Amino acid sequence: MKPARQLLAAVALGCAALAALPTAAQTGPTPAEAARYQGLHAAAHRGDVAQIGKLAAAKADLNARDGNGRTPLHVAAFAKQRAAIQALAKAGADLNLLENDRYDGVTIASVADDEETLRVLLALGASARLVTSRYDGTALIAAAHLGHDGVVRQLIAAGAPLDHVNNLHWTAVIESIVLGNGGARHQATLKALIDAKANLQLKDRQGQTPLQLAKSRGYGEMVKMLEAAGAK
Template identity: 45%
Template structure:
């Protein structure tokens, strides 16, 4: 881990600027393949992340497990950092180790605002990951059926997610919602033609 990584983890913007002025490598990697920006993102160090991004850090630089600052911020609902990555060249087509876009784990984890931000940015709604699931399917299958996930299903459908796109076994979102007793989701899916 470099001094820049430590400064990023500590949210020490002064040190970041000083290290960069002395020629620190913005894209240097630690033992896990993380850049200083990804370290800042993991710790949700907003000021450090902003300083690194403004200095030109790559928001799409991946670590050993294929996380990038953009993908991680989306998956974890780190809204300020996500917004910064989106305005600084985030690759909306990039995928995580499961072959999913940032939208899929954001939907699964119930991050309503992140889902909305990613939809607005233009992330493909019906992208299918290696598990055979879309963001809509994950919002149903891996959720508790609560209000945040119902809202995500509502927003995905309103944005044009295909309510009939089945999983790898041919099970539709509506069938998954019915099997789990998620009545609010069932109504939304039926209204959308699922």
């Protein structure tokens, strides 16, 4: 393979690896783990609101951790057990704890494109502003990467930090471009960020602006949106 082709292949592999970052680190309970759960973790996983109430009344630890640092609320978020989330919150569970991979309930729902669970969490007072994951990102950055435009709009409305820079030196705007496919949902994600007045001039580690990144990838519709918003 010629050196130029080797370089292109390496870049392609690097991009593929980066595209998997936010989701690869997030690990929900396996069926085997769930089968071993007891107490509040078991009740949260199966959505047993009555049992959650009984255990809470008996002073069970609402924020107990499993082997991966997941609380019952994390387990309920992974399982999309919204009534269990509400019951845990009513009993006093902490909505903003991070598990071992540094994900909270809001980020778990955001990565899963689970708008209804996210809506429940935010209505209960969970924060959209936490720094999460091993990449020091946010739920908004993770959702922008994945093109979860409805989630992005919810997080923006909940006060998520628009211009947070993660340890890859990327913002939500940048991730919607460099880790997206330029398609309809990533375009809608970028539009939501533009409409919310996200900073379009923040550069990546190589000094590239969002507009330059969109042009380099041939994402014509994104280029049009950015230029219309005054991006340089």
